[in-house]
Amino acid sequence: MKPILGITMGDAAGVGPEIIIKALTDTHIYDIARPIVFGDKKIMERAIGLLHSKLTCNSVQNPQQGYFRYGTIDIVDLDNLPADLPFAKVDARAGKAAYEYIAKAMQFALKQDIHAIVTAPLNKEALNLSGCNYPGHTEILGALSGEKDYSMMLVSGSLKVIHVTTHVALREACDLVKKERVLKVIKLADETLKLMGIEKPRIAVAGLNPHCGEHGLFGTEDELEILPAIKLAQQAGINAIGPMPPDSVFHRAANLGEFDIVVVMYHDQGHIPIKVLGFESGVNVTVGLPIIRTSVDHGTAFPIAGEGIADSKSMTESLILGARMANVKFADFLNKE
Incomplete structure (x- = not known):
């Protein structure tokens, strides 16, 4: 049926x-x-x-x-x-x-x-x-x-993104990028892609700051919150890597096909590349x-x-x-x- x-x-x-x-x-x-x-x-x-x-x-x-x-x-x-x-x-x-x-x-x-x-x-x-x-x-x-532990995933052609934060002020979004939340969203990405028929999802995690913080020069969230979450996900058997510079990760996912999804840290970090690639055919998925x-x-x-x-x-x-x-x-x- x-x-x-x-x-x-x-x-x-x-x-x-x-x-x-x-x-x-x-x-x-x-x-x-x-x-x-x-x-x-x-x-x-x-x-x-x-x-x-x-x-x-x-x-x-x-x-x-x-x-x-x-x-x-x-x-x-x-x-x-x-x-x-x-x-x-x-x-x-x-x-x-x-x-x-x-x-x-x-x-x-x-x-x-x-x-x-x-x-x-x-x-x-x-x-x-x-x-x-x-x-x-x-x-x-x-x-x-x-x-309460849900997230927004966007799908358009060759690119999928999932959000750590969505409808909050940008200043607040930076404060919400915490290890526990990042880990939860990585797990949601893995589970949802399997539901879409991808047996072994390849997950890229975008950084928050320019150059992923450059070892604290441009911010510490990438080293103190995002990286530990990725390591915990890897220990759980999830194929996640990062944090990766946001200015290159979408090209690697959408154009080079290296990743099945990108975990993004805030609303526009994910929405902009999705809508550039396919504004008219994008799909929003609520996961979790x-x-x-x-x-x-x-x-x-x-x-x-x-x-x-x-x-x-x-x-x-x-x-x-x-x-x-x-x-x-x-x-x-x-x-x-």
Whole structure:
């Protein structure tokens, strides 16, 4: 059997519904998975009309009721929003609804009634206006699952990165680069790449400071925090090396193929090379949770919302990767089905 992918609709004022519709016009998605949307049927039907698509929606209460056949989009309809919700405007109603789509999908994922969650973008301002005070999807999913040791992984073509810190001020990020956290993220990288089908992951760990601190000349974090974590990972049988200069490690990973992933120390250290290499097709993976979560690696794109021109490559890649990971994690279960 194919894994069930729960797709959360994201902020209805953005491009989320549109890119979901476009991705689900690809028959290959139905060859590898059983997709179901968590959102608002009225909003999805508006997107279908916007795109002049022939797809239809099938409203269900739970994933077991889904048809899972090409041409019909199964949707767990939370019926939260009006059909005429304005495009491209920050709206607390859309922010609250986006949170509720995630929460509902998480309920089914924790029971293994769906095998992965794939998220469309939400708007952080709308989310917080609604009273949901989270920096983004990663932190919401962590709170809903009760997990604290999670991390963000980005995947784009030949490069994968995983973050020691993400949505914090840069000054704070430097203080959070500690041996225990670095070691945890190295272990998460190893576990997740194996879930992606890489049997013996090759992990490069980027330094924090220029030239990895140059033996304390430009900072001590590389020697005192990062290097000890790498040594502990090696003792545990993980193929990790570093710290490596950030100005060369991405070239060695992406262009020379020496590494399967780079452990990065802060948000932009990982996001910039990923988006230079493939902004439109990047995938965001939350690791360290009891569930599989993949996501588009872009925002709600308000400037083009409602115009029908949003690119759905990242959503398509997120669905494909979510299905691949679910097939590894739930192989025995899916075979029994």
